[in-house]
Amino acid sequence: MSVKHFLVAICLVAVGACVLTAPAAVAQTPAAESTPPAPAVKTFKLLHESPNAARNLGVDDAEAQKWVPGIRKGTLELSMSLGFMGLSNTLLQHEQMIYKYTTEATYWGDVVIKGQSAFNPVMRLGYNVEPWLTVEGFGGMSISKYAATVESRHWRKNEAGAERQDNPALGQYDAEARSLITLQTGVDVVIYPLNFKGDGTGRLHPYVTAQAGRIWYDMNSDFTNGSAGSNDLALGGGLRLLTEKHVSLRIEAAYHLNTIEFTPAQYFMETNEGTTLVPLMEYPNIEGGGFDEHPVTSFEAQDLNYLAWSIGFQGTF
Numbered sequence: 001m002s003v004k005h006f007l008v009a010i011c012l013v014a015v016g017a018c019v020l021t022a023p024a025a026v027a028q029t030p031a032a033e034s035t036p037p038a039p040a041v042k043t044f045k046l047l048h049e050s051p052n053a054a055r056n057l058g059v060d061d062a063e064a065q066k067w068v069p070g071i072r073k074g075t076l077e078l079s080m081s082l083g084f085m086g087l088s089n090t091l092l093q094h095e096q097m098i099y100k101y102t103t104e105a106t107y108w109g110d111v112v113i114k115g116q117s118a119f120n121p122v123m124r125l126g127y128n129v130e131p132w133l134t135v136e137g138f139g140g141m142s143i144s145k146y147a148a149t150v151e152s153r154h155w156r157k158n159e160a161g162a163e164r165q166d167n168p169a170l171g172q173y174d175a176e177a178r179s180l181i182t183l184q185t186g187v188d189v190v191i192y193p194l195n196f197k198g199d200g201t202g203r204l205h206p207y208v209t210a211q212a213g214r215i216w217y218d219m220n221s222d223f224t225n226g227s228a229g230s231n232d233l234a235l236g237g238g239l240r241l242l243t244e245k246h247v248s249l250r251i252e253a254a255y256h257l258n259t260i261e262f263t264p265a266q267y268f269m270e271t272n273e274g275t276t277l278v279p280l281m282e283y284p285n286i287e288g289g290g291f292d293e294h295p296v297t298s299f300e301a302q303d304l305n306y307l308a309w310s311i312g313f314q315g316t317f
Contacts, residue, residue, distance in 0.1 A: 070201035081312025087115035109153035118144030131200025134190040178220040186213015230258040248314040261301035
């Protein structure tokens with residue numbers, strides 16, 4: 001074989017080797033491409049850009065948010081209290097007034113009506129003008145009973161010319177003992193003397209209060225024509241304990257001054273299914289054993305001065 005032919009043979013062998021190895025290289029390309037990328041390297045920012053950045057890093061900031069108890073200017077307050085009004089006073093009295101009527105006879109005497117201690121829930125909405133000054137609007141009601149007594153009793157038969165008889169027995173239901181309801185509304189001023197020179201901080205806050213408003217008394221009585229209203233003034237004091245950020249405990253006592261005058265009913269009672277109307281009459285005694293007879297036109301005004309106390313919870317917003 002000549003040298004020329006030998007070189008040609010070597011070239012053909014080299015070309016064939018390249019053709020045989022090419023598919024293997026192509027097959028290895030997808031495997032190289034499917035290899036997952038290396039995970040990204042995390043970085044951490046160690047410098048704080050704002051005071052709140054510590055929260056993003058989980059740093060405990062309880063000290064920064066610690067509650068300092070106190071009465072703050074510009075806050076609203078809502079309270080609910082439960083207590084009692086000492087209504088054990090004379091509500092109405094009238095001498096020689098009818099207290100019982102039957103088809104056979106009429107009975108009269110000196111009637112005195114007195115109240116009892118009354119359950120008294122009250123709602124208040126207030127605004128703290130200053131740490132030492134709060135202005136509140138309030139509304140409340142009371143529920144209790146009253147009882148009547150009848151002294152110096154007399155009676156007569158329902159006949160023309162019948163004479164007065166003295167000292168009839170008082171029956172079990174002859175003297176009224178029924179319900180008494182009151183409604184109250186008004187405004188009050190609360191002053192915290194210990195906060196005059198401070199910022200109102202602290203848990204215990206004694207205070208004084210002055211109230212002005214209106215009260216209505218409604219007796220379920222045959223002697224009166226509906227409810228009667230009166231201006232109501234009160235002075236008092238109390239103690240407030242701030243138990244947590246939005247809740248306070250409040251204890252208060254106040255002395256109330258008001259005067260009540262009921263309007264007499266036109267008719268004392270109705271009988272025979274409303275066909276017979278019995279007027280509200282009085283029978284003043286006449287010397288010698290007789291009596292006079294005429295309608296009751298007015299009752300005397302009664303001073304109702306009483307102590308009210310309460311305990312309740314107060315929310316601050």
